[in-house]
Amino acid sequence: MPAEINFHVTRYNPECDQAPYVKTYRVPVREGMTVLDGLHYIKDNLDSSLAWRYSCRMGVCGSCGMLLNGRATLACNTQILHIATTDLTVGPLPNFDIIRDLVPDLLTMFEKHVAVKPYIVRADEAELDDPAGEFYQSPEELGAYLQFTYCIKCGCCMAACPTLATDARYSGPMPLAAAQRYNADTRDDGRRARNQLTGSSHGAFRCHYAGECSRVCPKGVDPAKAIQYLKRQLVLDYLHLARRKKPCAKMHGPGQGKPLANITPAPAKTV
Amino acid sequence: MAEIKRHDNRLGLWGWLGGGRWGIERYAYILHRLTGLGILLYFLMHVVVTSLRARGIYLWVEGGVFHQPMFKFGEFLVFAAFAYHALNGVRLVLVELGLAVGKPIEPVYPYKTSLGVQRPLLIAMMILAAILLAAGGYNFLSLAK
Structure with a gap:
């Protein structure tokens, strides 16, 4: 297992860069480490100016979409060693404008x-x-x-x-x-x-x-x-071949429904 | 609020042709577009060449420009593009009418997609295209002798 992976990260600062460029960072990896962990390592230890978007770290919020080795995916549920052996390219999602570094304008x-x-x-x-x-x-x-x-x-x-x-x-x-x-x-x-x-x-x-x-x-x-x-x-x-269906109807008001016989009633309120 | 400067990251034509970890349907998509454009180009050339007849220029007569080997090969490419485009088009019609993509499923990891459902149709069409190409190639070669 390689001790270090080269992260080739797209960088772009709208205040001083004319166009994006790629900067390489060497990141020590361990089994189970995600690309998001790798980016955190870079920010904490190598380059605090790196910007990306993330929130939940568990594939739920959809914030950390990135282009990893040419494939659009979430950085938080992609393990580094599953997609890279020596080098990993990390870029912003294409087809969106870049706001900064890995942050696309969605x-x-x-x-x-x-x-x-x-x-x-x-x-x-x-x-x-x-x-x-x-x-x-x-x-x-x-x-x-x-x-x-x-x-x-x-x-x-x-x-x-x-x-x-x-x-x-x-x-x-x-x-x-x-x-x-x-x-x-x-x-x-x-x-x-x-x-x-x-x-x-x-x-x-x-x-x-x-x-x-x-x-x-x-x-x-x-x-x-x-x-x-x-x-x-x-x-x-x-072609006017679709059946015209009305949207489903309202059944009853809250609390007015008839409970099924085999369902245990809810316990009495304690508060 | 000050306007934030952004960099346009739209891929353009590179989005069709550029490198990536793609599946077979993506290559079928690219080839479908390229063959479509090729057939369109052939059609435009065809209109120009036949319209030259009005000026007394006959490029397709025996010994003319269009009997050169390069143009014969070009004709075969047009046939190949047509065979692929037509058969892949049949697949796309079936897929786009929702007939070959399966029903909605509960997304349980590892996820299955409609791509796997229509894959046998894609393979069948490519086999048919290969048979047509082989038959067409044999025909072109026998005519060239």
């Missing part, structure tokens, strides 16, 4: 995300704002979109997408997968409103299934699959 992604209305859209808005009941949804109906809810908005899929590399206006895998997540939700009635964007010339049909988004996704969301479902629905809607 604003463009979030703007595209907001544009697809990533929330339940219903005619009865009052019910959404001030809920007075529960919507019925079967486990099978939940299964139609559950996979796409695990997205942590890390931006790895956007960085890996070759279409996004040449078309800045393309919505990209994350927002389109979010659109499918809500389109497939039986509580939602906003699919036709979303079709305006997802069916546009920079929408779902710009995807040609390179599959990189699904390959790099650290949470197994499979955005490429979601986009193909989105396309099928767009085609059916365009």
